[in-house]
Amino acid sequence: MKDFALHPRLRADCHVLGSLAGCELLLNRNASLPWFILVPHTAATELHDLEPELRAVLDRAGDNLARWIKDRLACDKVNVAAIGNLVPQLHLHVVGRRIGDACWPQPVWGHLRAGPAYGAPELAALQSDLTAAVGLVAA
Amino acid sequence: MKDFALHPRLRADCHVLGSLAGCELLLNRNASLPWFILVPHTAATELHDLEPELRAVLDRAGDNLARWIKDRLACDKVNVAAIGNLVPQLHLHVVGRRIGDACWPQPVWGHLRAGPAYGAPELAALQSDLTAAVGLVAA
Numbered sequence: 001m002k003d004f005a006l007h008p009r010l011r012a013d014c015h016v017l018g019s020l021a022g023c024e025l026l027l028n029r030n031a032s033l034p035w036f037i038l039v040p041h042t043a044a045t046e047l048h049d050l051e052p053e054l055r056a057v058l059d060r061a062g063d064n065l066a067r068w069i070k071d072r073l074a075c076d077k078v079n080v081a082a083i084g085n086l087v088p089q090l091h092l093h094v095v096g097r098r099i100g101d102a103c104w105p106q107p108v109w110g111h112l113r114a115g116p117a118y119g120a121p122e123l124a125a126l127q128s129d130l131t132a133a134v135g136l137v138a139a
Numbered sequence: 140m141k142d143f144a145l146h147p148r149l150r151a152d153c154h155v156l157g158s159l160a161g162c163e164l165l166l167n168r169n170a171s172l173p174w175f176i177l178v179p180h181t182a183a184t185e186l187h188d189l190e191p192e193l194r195a196v197l198d199r200a201g202d203n204l205a206r207w208i209k210d211r212l213a214c215d216k217v218n219v220a221a222i223g224n225l226v227p228q229l230h231l232h233v234v235g236r237r238i239g240d241a242c243w244p245q246p247v248w249g250h251l252r253a254g255p256a257y258g259a260p261e262l263a264a265l266q267s268d269l270t271a272a273v274g275l276v277a278a
Contacts, residue, residue: 046209047219048202059198063187070185080186081220085236085244097224105224107248 004041007089015118017127018138021061025136026091027126032102032115034073038062038092045090047082062094064134069096072129079107143180146228154257156266157277160200164275165230166265171241171254173212177201177231184229186221201233203273208235211268218246 006016006024014026014037028035040058044050050058066078075096082092095108103111118126130136145155145163153165153176167174179197183189189197205217214235221231234247242250257265269275 046205046217048205048209048217055198059194066185066187070187077224078185078187079220079222079224081218081222081246083218083220083246085216085218085246107220107222107224107246109246109248110250 006039007087007091009087010037010039010089010091015123016139017123017130018136020065020130020134020136021057023058023061025065025130027118027123029117030112030115031118031122032112033098033108034069034075034096035108035112036065036069036094036096038065038094040090040092042090045084045088047090047092050090058092061134062092065094065130068130068133069094072133074098081107081109083109145178146226146230148226149176149178149228149230154262155278156262156269157275159204159269159273159275160196162197162200164204164269166257166262168256169251169254170257170261171251172237172247173208173214173235174247174251175204175208175233175235177204177233179229179231181229184223184227186229186231189229197231200273201231204233204269207269207272208233211272213237220246220248222248 014028017025017027024039026037038061040054069075070078073096076099077097079095079097127138131138153167156164156166163178165176177200179193181193208214209217212235215238216236218234218236266277270277
């Protein structure tokens with residue numbers, strides 16, 4: 001897709017970690033828990049409107065990311081969602097959850113309170129690990 | 140999968156509409172907005188742990204259901220999510236949203252207040268329409 005631009009709300013809320021399988025990989029700035037977001041390059045706003053090839057790519061990227069989150073970040077559960085009520089640009093939340101985390105057992109959306117920020121070394125370590133493990137092309 | 144049994148919490152919260160592509164199709168009893176749930180027959184608890192064939196079946200069933208929700212129920216957006224923090228049995232939420240509905244723009248999880256119940260004729264009409272449109276095998 002030509003002329004792809006990240007939605008300003010996503011840019012404000014997230015760090016851009018880089019590119020994963022052609023999707024933007026974002027990390028919510030709230031470091032209370034590992035909240036990643038995949039943004040495919042498309043004008044579609046619903047999962048069911050994605051071209052099948054891009055849908056398959058997004059699914060695989062989300063699955064690989066979810067496995068990495070669960071294993072590497074020692075999470076008990078991964079929450080996966082395409083919501084988009086506030087930000088129409090299609091984006092897939094892939095959120096690592098731990099029993100007893102900042103809003104367990106509620107989902108993060110509308111429940112997670114403001115939390116700490118990531119430090120630069122922590123972001124760099126995540127990027128490095130994701131590059132080795134799932135093929136992130138770091139920003 | 141042998142010996143499939145719906146989780147008691149899902150059974151308590153939802154109407155069982157029938158079977159869609161081998162998944163159970165549920166409808167949350169809260170009729171404030173159209174909140175469907177697909178439950179594949181699997182012991183996996185994460186999307187990324189589903190066998191590829193079953194994952195593809197679930198994706199297609201969810202997509203067909205989402206299209207039907209958006210078109211037939213005149214929704215502005217569809218929210219799709221696999222969360223599972225409270226109910227470990229893998230289930231995919233497919234929720235029709237309308238601007239200004241009972242908890243717009245918040246997601247339903249943890250935000251939707253108690254609402255009216257479906258009447259029997261309304262449930263029968265939904266089942267009939269889903270049977271014709273997406274191949275539901277009504278319960």
